[in-house]
Amino acid sequence: MPIAALADRLNVSGSTVHVRLRRLEAKGYIRGAQLVLDYSKIGYDLHAFVGLSVSGGDIGGVFRKLESVSSIVAAYFTTGPCAVFLELHCKDRAHLARVIQEEIIRIPGISQVKSFVVLDEKFRRPPNFDDL
Numbered sequence: 001m002p003i004a005a006l007a008d009r010l011n012v013s014g015s016t017v018h019v020r021l022r023r024l025e026a027k028g029y030i031r032g033a034q035l036v037l038d039y040s041k042i043g044y045d046l047h048a049f050v051g052l053s054v055s056g057g058d059i060g061g062v063f064r065k066l067e068s069v070s071s072i073v074a075a076y077f078t079t080g081p082c083a084v085f086l087e088l089h090c091k092d093r094a095h096l097a098r099v100i101q102e103e104i105i106r107i108p109g110i111s112q113v114k115s116f117v118v119l120d121e122k123f124r125r126p127p128n129f130d131d132l
Contacts, residue, residue, distance in 0.1 A: 003017050003018060003021070036124075039089045043091055044089040044090060044091055045091065045092060046089070046090040046091065046092055046093060046095065046096055046117065046118075047087075047088070047089055047117075047118040047121070048087075048088045048089075048090065048096055048115055048116060048117045048118060049085060049086065049087055049088070049115070049116040049118070050085070050086040050088060050100065050104065050113060050114065050115045050116070051081070051082030051084070051085050051086075051113070051114040051115075051116070052082055052083065052084040052085075052086065052104070052110050052112065052113055052114075053081065053082060053083060053110070053111045053112035053113075054083045054084060054109050054110060054111065055109060055110075055111040056108075056109045058108075058109055059077065059083065059084075059109075061108070061109065062084065062107055062108075062109050062110060063075060063077070063084070065107045065108075066084070066086065066104070066107065069099060069103045069104060071088045071089060071090050071095070071096075071099045072086050072087070072088050073087050073088065073089055074086070074087040075087075082114060086104075093117075096115065096117075100113055100115065
């Protein structure tokens with residue numbers, strides 16, 4: 001939400017909102033803001049999630065190696081059958097296959113890979129804190 005819209009909603013000035021946001025950032029409540037890219041407009045038409053099973057005890061080492069894979073935009077340590085869940089943006093299916101086969105599966109400790117291709121994102125939204 002733009003600062004001006006937030007200021008209107010809170011019935012305060014834009015500068016007041018700006019100061020409060022900086023204070024929340026300084027205290028660690030807000031970790032920053034980000035742009036939301038339309039990946040398809042820059043040639044990355046395939047959005048996928050990949051679940052990884054990890055054998056051995058060096059999950060930290062797996063995450064450190066995954067950081068070097070540029071197609072991965074987010075990595076999560078999770079419960080369930082996949083200890084690691086990744087979000088990727090790739091140019092196409094062939095690009096996704098190359099990333100999995102040439103970069104991800106070669107990382108020591110990864111024992112199984114499960115991929116999930118996104119057909120369509122139906123919505124994305126920030127959390128609703130009105131009920132708190």
